[in-house]
Amino acid sequence: MYLILVVLVLVYLVYLVITTALPHHFLIPSQHWKDKILKVLNHPTPIYLKVGSKRSSFRRRLVLASVQPSFYTNFINNKLKIQPEDSKNENNQFINQMSKRDINDTNRKLLYGFFHPYANNGGGGERVLWESVKATLLADDRNIAIIYTTNTDVEPLNILENVSKKFQINNLDSKRILFIYLRRFNNLIDGAYWKHFSLIGQLIGSILLALEAMQELSPDVWIDTMGLPGSYLPVSLILKIPILAYVHYPIIQPEMFNKLKFKSLKLSEFTQFSWLNPRDYIALGKLIYWSLLYWFYAFLGSRVDITLANGTWTHNHLESIWVFNRAFGNQLEILYPPCGTESLSSESESESNPPQSRLNKLLYVAQFRPEKRHSLILKEYSQFLKKNFPNVSQPNSSIPTIVFLGSCRTPDDTSTLTLLKSEVEQLQLSNFVEFVVDQPYSEVIHWLSISKFGLNAMWNEHFGIGVVEYLARGVIPLVHASAGPYLDIVTGWNDENKEEAWRNNTGFFFKSYDDPDFEPSIQSKEDTEYLTFQDRNDSSILISYPSLSQLFSELFVNQPQLISDTNLEILRSNGIELVKNKFSNHTFDTQWIQYLNNLEGLEKSYREHRRDKVGMVF
Numbered sequence: 001m002y003l004i005l006v007v008l009v010l011v012y013l014v015y016l017v018i019t020t021a022l023p024h025h026f027l028i029p030s031q032h033w034k035d036k037i038l039k040v041l042n043h044p045t046p047i048y049l050k051v052g053s054k055r056s057s058f059r060r061r062l063v064l065a066s067v068q069p070s071f072y073t074n075f076i077n078n079k080l081k082i083q084p085e086d087s088k089n090e091n092n093q094f095i096n097q098m099s100k101r102d103i104n105d106t107n108r109k110l111l112y113g114f115f116h117p118y119a120n121n122g123g124g125g126e127r128v129l130w131e132s133v134k135a136t137l138l139a140d141d142r143n144i145a146i147i148y149t150t151n152t153d154v155e156p157l158n159i160l161e162n163v164s165k166k167f168q169i170n171n172l173d174s175k176r177i178l179f180i181y182l183r184r185f186n187n188l189i190d191g192a193y194w195k196h197f198s199l200i201g202q203l204i205g206s207i208l209l210a211l212e213a214m215q216e217l218s219p220d221v222w223i224d225t226m227g228l229p230g231s232y233l234p235v236s237l238i239l240k241i242p243i244l245a246y247v248h249y250p251i252i253q254p255e256m257f258n259k260l261k262f263k264s265l266k267l268s269e270f271t272q273f274s275w276l277n278p279r280d281y282i283a284l285g286k287l288i289y290w291s292l293l294y295w296f297y298a299f300l301g302s303r304v305d306i307t308l309a310n311g312t313w314t315h316n317h318l319e320s321i322w323v324f325n326r327a328f329g330n331q332l333e334i335l336y337p338p339c340g341t342e343s344l345s346s347e348s349e350s351e352s353n354p355p356q357s358r359l360n361k362l363l364y365v366a367q368f369r370p371e372k373r374h375s376l377i378l379k380e381y382s383q384f385l386k387k388n389f390p391n392v393s394q395p396n397s398s399i400p401t402i403v404f405l406g407s408c409r410t411p412d413d414t415s416t417l418t419l420l421k422s423e424v425e426q427l428q429l430s431n432f433v434e435f436v437v438d439q440p441y442s443e444v445i446h447w448l449s450i451s452k453f454g455l456n457a458m459w460n461e462h463f464g465i466g467v468v469e470y471l472a473r474g475v476i477p478l479v480h481a482s483a484g485p486y487l488d489i490v491t492g493w494n495d496e497n498k499e500e501a502w503r504n505n506t507g508f509f510f511k512s513y514d515d516p517d518f519e520p521s522i523q524s525k526e527d528t529e530y531l532t533f534q535d536r537n538d539s540s541i542l543i544s545y546p547s548l549s550q551l552f553s554e555l556f557v558n559q560p561q562l563i564s565d566t567n568l569e570i571l572r573s574n575g576i577e578l579v580k581n582k583f584s585n586h587t588f589d590t591q592w593i594q595y596l597n598n599l600e601g602l603e604k605s606y607r608e609h610r611r612d613k614v615g616m617v618f
């Protein structure tokens with residue numbers, strides 16, 4: 001009994017230390033901090049500032065007051081020197097800037113901490129990171145971006161140079177971008193470091209890495225653009241600042257449980273459990289491990305004030321996993337990544353390639369990989385020809401032809417390509433199918449400018465940047481009705497008429513018997529080539545989609561008015577407008593800045609309500 005009491009008291013004490021003493025440690029400098037800084041300022045030669053373990057809070061003071069925040073990086077070492085301009089301290093300006101500030105002081109600077117250890121990589125995640133840094137700095141002169149990175153071998157300016165080369169994001173105000181290099185726990189977030197239990201390992205790694213980040217410099221707002229949820233725990237417990245997470249991919253999904261022998265903790269799952277079989281105990285252990293992780297992830301998610309999903313797929317998954325977020329009233333919304341569609345569209349408008357001047361071609365821009373389902377297209381296309389143009393051996397203007405455009409990056413891709421070519425032979429389609437392989441991007445643009453139609457046959461593609469490019473460039477998409485192309489991209493502005501849902505204001509959809517989720521049971525119309533599926537929004541509504549060969553028949557034979565020049569022109573301009581509104585850099589920037597406004601409001605309110613009198617003003 002006493003033991004329990006003692007344990008409870010201890011836990012409470014630890015909690016108190018974490019939530020009250022540590023915030024002071026990270027945010028508020030020691031008592032005589034001004035004297036310490038003045039001593040360095042008044043010293044005849046440059047010397048290091050002695051800060052002991054309070055590096056974060058001292059650095060915060062310096063950064064907030066400096067004319068060049070980026071000077072206070074720790075690229076070379078973790079010691080603090082004072083920037084020469086700052087150290088002149090004319091009229092005590094520098095030292096005065098450092099003082100405490102009222103919460104509502106409109107001159108108070110804000111430190112936005114971007115937790116993105118692989119900041120120097122050149123992937124899609126980094127594109128989002130740097131576009132949002134750009135928007136953050138543009139939003140307000142008071143904003144300072146801190147990049148927490150583990151790329152310790154690259155100098156700050158070189159990283160920015162890389163960004164400019166790779167993403168054409170130039171003219172970033174480098175003075176207000178402060179790199180904090182993380183050296184102590186940098187390999188712990190690498191999945192390869194952990195031979196077993198890599199997910200929990202990475203979670204713990206990201207907790208430690210975030211603590212290291214806070215020890216170097218604590219920000220006012222925490223932004224995770226890389227998907228390291230472990231960091232939310234120390235940030236919310238200790239710093240009590242608002243958190244924004246841009247999520248590309250949930251680290252745990254309910255689907256993962258399908259691989260386990262026991263899929264849930266329900267009793268009915270365990271009818272197969274054998275008390276004598278050691279494997280069943282292991283399986284049970286696995287289930288418990290995954291369940292604990294799952295709920296820990298859900299808990300971590302609840303710490304996030306604003307969650308931005310990169311698309312509908314991610315949004316819907318997060319909504320079902322981060323179940324506590326809604327209860328806490330936290331925001332969960334979609335913010336599409338910046339796709340830079342404006343450059344594609346503006347040219348296509350000025351070049352003005354209207355449908356009638358385009359070739360009757362079905363363009364498929366995709367890497368040669370099995371999941372892109374080029375074969376399905378060949379099969380359906382051949383059916384379409386057989387049904388409507390038996391014995392035809394040469395294409396003419398009423399028969400569209402296919403262009404497969406893509407790159408072969410691996411030997412696997414090459415063998416897929418070889419296989420496809422032999423299928424074309426077998427189906428006697430050589431006169432109807434062209435291959436364009438490994439061409440530069442300018443050639444891709446050329447094909448996007450002269451083809452009428454664009455195909456996409458992949459099942460459940462999370463996004464499909466290629467389809468965005470079709471629309472942006474005025475190519476009419478004929479795409480598989482699933483995931484990204486269906487939910488995010490080829491969307492119309494008038495979704496009410498369910499009967500006609502396969503043809504839309506921006507393009508056309510199809511489904512296939514070969515889809516992994518095709519269930520014969522829900523098919524209603526028997527011998528037609530229309531397949532019935534659940535509505536994207538409401539599963540009680542069933543919608544019929546044509547198969548691809550049926551879609552070809554409808555468009556090119558039965559209902560040619562659907563693709564009359566006037567109709568295609570409408571679809572084309574709808575599509576261009578749509579991608580401009582949804583996927584352009586400009587849209588990303590404006591929406592990002594709106595979220596920053598929300599964060600700024602939260603920042604003030606958390607300062608006021610979650611911190612003590614001293615914490616409030618530092």
Ligand SMILES: *[C@@H]1O[C@H](CO)[C@@H](O)[C@H](O)[C@H]1NC(C)=O
Nearest residue numbers: 102103104105604605608616
């Ligand atoms: C800051 O402004 C808000 C709204 O204007 C107000 O509710 C709050 O009391 C102010 N806080 C302080 C510390 O002045």
Ligand SMILES: *[C@@H]1O[C@H](CO)[C@@H](O)[C@H](O)[C@H]1NC(C)=O
Nearest residue numbers: 120153154158161162165166
């Ligand atoms: C980016 O930085 C790395 C590391 O310094 C360098 O090897 C690479 O060449 C750079 N990339 C570009 C596009 O400049």
Ligand SMILES: *[C@@H]1O[C@H](CO)[C@@H](O)[C@H](O)[C@H]1NC(C)=O
Nearest residue numbers: 127131167168338340343585
């Ligand atoms: C849009 O932003 C991305 C990176 O965020 C960049 O690579 C691209 O060049 C930009 N495009 C335009 C048209 O501004």
Ligand SMILES: *[C@@H]1O[C@H](CO)[C@@H](O)[C@H](O)[C@H]1NC(C)=O
Nearest residue numbers: 248249310311337462463464
């Ligand atoms: C979101 O991120 C995932 C993982 O990187 C990617 O597969 C998907 O295409 C992205 N979605 C969008 C809309 O960019």
Ligand SMILES: *[C@@H]1O[C@H](CO)[C@@H](O)[C@H](O)[C@H]1NC(C)=O
Nearest residue numbers: 389390392395396397398399
């Ligand atoms: C194209 O060929 C098909 C099949 O031979 C034929 O039915 C059709 O009329 C032809 N169209 C034109 C425009 O010549």
Ligand SMILES: *[C@@H]1O[C@H](CO)[C@@H](O)[C@H](O)[C@H]1NC(C)=O
Nearest residue numbers: 386387388389390391392393
């Ligand atoms: C097509 O070919 C088949 C067999 O080769 C023949 O029986 C049929 O009459 C042909 N049809 C046309 C329309 O030429």
Ligand SMILES: *[C@@H]1O[C@H](CO)[C@@H](O)[C@H](O)[C@H]1NC(C)=O
Nearest residue numbers: 487491495496535536537538
């Ligand atoms: C889905 O349903 C919601 C609410 O019922 C509605 O606001 C939304 O527009 C619908 N979306 C689509 C794509 O039908």
Ligand SMILES: CC(=O)N[C@H]1CO[C@H](CO)[C@@H](O)[C@@H]1O
Nearest residue numbers: 494496497500501503504505
């Ligand atoms: C061009 C076209 O077929 N547009 C259709 C898109 O979908 C809406 C509603 O389903 C129809 O009303 C449009 O005619």
